[in-house]
Amino acid sequence: MALKQQQPLDPAYLEKLQDYYAEHKVIPSYSVLATLWGISAKSWVSECVRRFEEAGYLDWTPDRQFKPGARFFERRLAHDTVQAGLPNPALADGYDMVTIDDYLIRVPSKTSLVRVKGESMIDAGIHDGDLIVVEQQPNANVGDIVVAIVDNEFTVKYLDREKGGFVLKPANKAFPVIRPKGRLEIFGVMAGLVRRTR
Amino acid sequence: MALKQQQPLDPAYLEKLQDYYAEHKVIPSYSVLATLWGISAKSWVSECVRRFEEAGYLDWTPDRQFKPGARFFERRLAHDTVQAGLPNPALADGYDMVTIDDYLIRVPSKTSLVRVKGESMIDAGIHDGDLIVVEQQPNANVGDIVVAIVDNEFTVKYLDREKGGFVLKPANKAFPVIRPKGRLEIFGVMAGLVRRTR
DNA sequence: TTGACAGCAGAACGTTCGTTCGGTAGCTTA
DNA sequence: TAAGCTACCGAACGAACGTTCTGCTGTCAA
Incomplete structure (x- = not known):
């Protein structure tokens, strides 16, 4: 047997x-x-x-x-x-x-969600109303999608560098590049995205 | 005091x-x-x-x-x-x-994840490698994003109707509309999307 | 028809649980 | 400087825990 x-x-x-x-x-x-x-x-x-x-x-x-x-x-x-x-x-x-949480979140205590407003990152597949998973940290690398604080509002943009310093680039040609005067305040780096469609 | x-x-x-x-x-x-x-x-x-x-x-x-x-x-x-x-x-x-799971998943036993291959839905903000949250059900409404089974493979597309019957429309002009011969087999309806970027 | 085994019940037992209570050290307020 | 409060420790206790072992019942193969 x-x-x-x-x-x-x-x-x-x-x-x-x-x-x-x-x-x-x-x-x-x-x-x-x-x-x-x-x-x-x-x-x-x-x-x-x-x-x-x-x-x-x-x-x-x-x-x-x-x-x-x-x-x-x-x-x-x-x-x-x-x-x-x-x-x-x-x-x-x-x-x-x-779980999906574990898939997206590595450090719970440093992770926030930010709801996206507007279409400025639409070429990166980030739509109005999406939730961005953000790992909070004060600095990032060029090329990262970062959540920055500009005029007391959150903005999701690509981080890039020009001769003048760091700039925030949208992924949508209809939107302008943001060149912050003074220090650029970074809230965190995008680690993921969540969208609900029903 | x-x-x-x-x-x-x-x-x-x-x-x-x-x-x-x-x-x-x-x-x-x-x-x-x-x-x-x-x-x-x-x-x-x-x-x-x-x-x-x-x-x-x-x-x-x-x-x-x-x-x-x-x-x-x-x-x-x-x-x-x-x-x-x-x-x-x-x-x-x-x-x-x-939790994010609770945010996206309403009926655990009928929910699957499908990994997206290719760029055919990029105008809907669905990129290669994303995970689609699918609620399994055999039928859907026109306009829904559905996961269908075509040639023994999963395909994510918009469901639409032509005079001939149901068709699958990509969200990318470079891809053709799929007109299935015979019955269209629907695996489920997209309920959400998860993307990890780190 | 007998033996082996799987699915379960029940009691006994030592351990660990969360609670309660009494106590101490340091800071505040008066 | 005494009273009051907060942060914390330590011991004691009954209840609940998970383990183990013994036993019953039904099924299936030999």
């Missing part, structure tokens, strides 16, 4: 856990899990958790609290090749996609 | 908690928190948690486990008007922004 793979657990268990997590952003204790799953023995919960852990859906903190594992948040990143009309869902390309 | 507001706690405490949460997706126990914050009395941790709770950063599950509160994930959506160089952070416009 072939070496038998451990039977996968009822996927409903995982879904219920994920729903609970989506609502509370926290993993419940075994006894709550028991209620959630309609199980009356903590020992069995313990066993189920062990298997989810083996499957990569759960993990442990260094303090032995258990937490969502790598696959817990896995969102289907659909392949660009499809077989027989049935799209073949697969884990994100190379990097481990966890 | 004026009624004194409760002193706000060291913001570093909150940041450390948020960083811990970002890493582990779980709220640690009081004793771990004590280590994290460099505090040696659980009783003091308890008091700090109480204040974060009052401030709306922490909350409780119905099972009295404590969890991130409404403001825990609040990402500074910076105002477009700034006072005296000090950007005034504020809560997201009208909706309660929680």
Whole structure:
């Protein structure tokens, strides 16, 4: 007889856990899990958790609290090749996609969102109403898209250099280059973009 | 003497908690928190948690486990008007922004991500390499940006109608309109877009 | 029809949890 | 200089936690 793979657990268990997590952003204790799953023995919960852990859906903190594992948040990143009309869902390309937040945000405490006003960066694919993910830092490199503070307002522009010093270049020929008098105040550097279309 | 507001706690405490949460997706126990914050009395941790709770950063599950509160994930959506160089952070416009995931994804089980290949939708601000948030559904309205399956590949295009039936229109004059022979297979409708630029 | 095994229940147990309470050191105000 | 407040420590305690072990039931292969 072939070496038998451990039977996968009822996927409903995982879904219920994920729903609970989506609502509370926290993993419940075994006894709550028991209620959630309609199980009356903590020992069995313990066993189920062990298997989810083996499957990569759960993990442990260094303090032995258990937490969502790598696959817990896995969102289907659909392949660009499809077989027989049935799209073949697969884990994100190379990097481990966890949540969109993690994909975009590296340092939560230094990251802000800025809503874009106007069409001045439209050639860079930045539209009115988009949210720019900004990593706050006081300086940037030429070529970066930066969020600067000009006349007490946020502006999203390319950072460039002219003989006179740093300038802010729009990505739209209808808009002028901004040549700040005095110091150019940089709020942060664009790290990503989020747009909602529904 | 004026009624004194409760002193706000060291913001570093909150940041450390948020960083811990970002890493582990779980709220640690009081004793771990004590280590994290460099505090040696659980009783003091308890008091700090109480204040974060009052401030709306922490909350409780119905099972009295404590969890991130409404403001825990609040990402500074910076105002477009700034006072005296000090950007005034504020809560997201009208909706309660929680996480970017929540902002973009309404039905997790029906939502996929599709990576864009090529420049065919560049006039719609969709670039090569962007991730499209797709709500899977078999039909769509004219004018929607849809993800369709053509020749076993995903294509992102506008849905439009000609006398012959439905067609897929690119947002780039250099690309042709796609007139599918037979049924047009729609994978889903675009609900959002995510781009990472760092 | 017997044995092996998987799915579950239940009790027992030591550990860890969060709470409570009493205490101290330093700063303010009066 | 005494009173009051804030930031924090430390011990004690009962409740809740996760683990382990024993046992029952149903299924399936031999």
